[in-house]
Amino acid sequence: MATIDDKALPHVIVLFGATGDLARRKLLPGLLRLHEAGLMTDAQIVGTSLEEMADEDFVAFARDACEEFGKGDITDARWQTFGEMISYVSTKEGPHALADAVKLAEKKLQGAGNDVRRLHYLSVPPKAAQDVIRQLEEADLVERARIIMEKPFGTDLESAKELNAKIHEVFTEEQIFRIDHFLGKEAAQNILAFRFANGLFEPIWNRNFIDHVQIDIPETLGLEGRTAFYESTGAYRDMVVTHLMQVLAFMAMEPPTSLAPDPIGEEKNKVFRSIQPLDPRNVVRGQYSGYRGKNEVADDSDTETFIAMKVIIDNWRWAGVPFFLRTGKKLAEGARIISIAFKEPPLTMFPSNSGAGTQGPDHLTFDLADQSKMSLSFYGKRPGPGMKLEKLSMQFATQETSSATGVLEAYERLIHDAMRGDHTLFTTAEGIETLWKISQPLLDNPPPVRLYAPGSWGPNSIHQLIAPHAWRLPFERSWRETKKQ
Numbered sequence: 277m278a279t280i281d282d283k284a285l286p287h288v289i290v291l292f293g294a295t296g297d298l299a300r301r302k303l304l305p306g307l308l309r310l311h312e313a314g315l316m317t318d319a320q321i322v323g324t325s326l327e328e329m330a331d332e333d334f335v336a337f338a339r340d341a342c343e344e345f346g347k348g349d350i351t352d353a354r355w356q357t358f359g360e361m362i363s364y365v366s367t368k369e370g371p372h373a374l375a376d377a378v379k380l381a382e383k384k385l386q387g388a389g390n391d392v393r394r395l396h397y398l399s400v401p402p403k404a405a406q407d408v409i410r411q412l413e414e415a416d417l418v419e420r421a422r423i424i425m426e427k428p429f430g431t432d433l434e435s436a437k438e439l440n441a442k443i444h445e446v447f448t449e450e451q452i453f454r455i456d457h458f459l460g461k462e463a464a465q466n467i468l469a470f471r472f473a474n475g476l477f478e479p480i481w482n483r484n485f486i487d488h489v490q491i492d493i494p495e496t497l498g499l500e501g502r503t504a505f506y507e508s509t510g511a512y513r514d515m516v517v518t519h520l521m522q523v524l525a526f527m528a529m530e531p532p533t534s535l536a537p538d539p540i541g542e543e544k545n546k547v548f549r550s551i552q553p554l555d556p557r558n559v560v561r562g563q564y565s566g567y568r569g570k571n572e573v574a575d576d577s578d579t580e581t582f583i584a585m586k587v588i589i590d591n592w593r594w595a596g597v598p599f600f601l602r603t604g605k606k607l608a609e610g611a612r613i614i615s616i617a618f619k620e621p622p623l624t625m626f627p628s629n630s631g632a633g634t635q636g637p638d639h640l641t642f643d644l645a646d647q648s649k650m651s652l653s654f655y656g657k658r659p660g661p662g663m664k665l666e667k668l669s670m671q672f673a674t675q676e677t678s679s680a681t682g683v684l685e686a687y688e689r690l691i692h693d694a695m696r697g698d699h700t701l702f703t704t705a706e707g708i709e710t711l712w713k714i715s716q717p718l719l720d721n722p723p724p725v726r727l728y729a730p731g732s733w734g735p736n737s738i739h740q741l742i743a744p745h746a747w748r749l750p751f752e753r754s755w756r757e758t759k760k761q
């Protein structure tokens with residue numbers, strides 16, 4: 277088994293796709309945060325992408341990115357040491373120039389010899405990944421290296437297998453970190469804590485008590501500079517086969533034998549293997565009106581910017597409990613919730629006008645937002661005469677705990693984990709291949725895209741998909757205002 281270091285060794289981080297959207301929004305601000313948190317002290321960052329630019333230009337680009345998407349003002353004093361850690365080389369200059377840039381960066385580190393690691397972050401689309409792997413081999417940058425692969429990993433089973441085979445020609449499995457940033461979210465890991473560190477909920481976490489589950493991740497965001505990527509990807513590959521399925525696995529898996537990478541990977545893979553191949557009749561694909569008018573989008577584009585589906589898990593724990601998934605761009609609200617609907621009581625002794633059962637079943641809800649929350653809703657008696665019932669809820673927000681400031685953003689945590697060689701929160705080749713396998717009927721035979729108005733909740737047929745249940749969002753009652761500590 278791979279060893280996990282207590283802390284990150286001296287590192288050169290090579291960022292492929294360094295001028296792309298992800299680098300700007302998440303990776304560069306995340307690296308700054310890790311540096312400032314003392315989790316990445318002896319390190320150098322080499323940015324690389326197709327663009328040609330001087331070191332100073334890339335440093336300025338990185339600073340702008342941190343100013344726009346990072347936390348707080350980036351003063352000269354704050355920027356200085358981090359800015360000095362950054363250099364740039366254009367991918368167009370070829371593998372030898374890249375090798376020279378990495379070696380130069382290594383010389384600037386305090387650590388030396390075998391203690392120095394390389395972390396190659398491939399923030400590139402699936403079709404470019406193989407070229408980068410080849411380039412790393414030619415540049416002789418495989419030794420002492422780990423590699424982070426962005427999702428989606430391939431575009432179907434065949435391409436994922438081919439990509440895995442190509443990477444394995446160059447890197448061992450131990451060196452590969454397939455990232456899914458939803459697994460790095462504090463709230464996603466809290467699902468594991470909540471389920472397996474308490475005796476309260478696990479006994480009811482099954483088909484006897486749970487009616488159905490919703491994993492709902494609507495976004496108000498459009499495509500903001502990512503249209504070309506998205507046009508060849510779509511919502512299913514961008515979000516469902518990746519993030520939503522990973523979250524589903526945390527929610528649905530059996531208790532692992534320990535909280536280590538292999539046992540967790542194995543339990544998640546069992547969930548994926550139990551999912552029935554996706555039936556296109558259980559899927560609604562949507563496209564927002566106006567998408568086809570965009571540059572970089574074909575006039576007859578069939579790419580979905582919205583998807584909702586029913587997923588069936590065929591195992592003893594979940595038989596008969598549908599999981600409803602939904603995500604899309606330009607929707608009415610942005611949210612990331614998992615909502616678990618419990619079965620209703622077998623008989624009601626409350627008078628018909630009491631309100632019992634009229635506001636849906638009891639729910640346990642996880643909000644996967646950066647400031648994560650949880651709530652448990654139930655019927656309680658409205659104070660006053662007679663027996664009138666209303667929906668009440670118990671709510672908890674991590675923001676209100678004393679350790680709220682220690683929260684690492686998902687990418688920060690996962691980059692730090694990869695630097696230490698910890699695979700626990702990364703996806704496995706087997707898991708990804710199984711997910712592509714169950715996706716095949718949908719990929720082969722996608723239902724036609726239906727138009728929806730930007731700012732809506734998706735095409736109308738989403739209600740038929742979930743009937744006789746109803747989508748939890750938009751919430752009837754908003755979350756309680758949380759107090760900051």
Ligand code: BG6
Binds near residue numbers: 457495497514515612
């Ligand atoms: C990314 C998708 O992986 O996740 C984006 O490519 C999506 O399309 C994003 O907007 C959502 O992530 P988060 O962390 O903002 O919920």
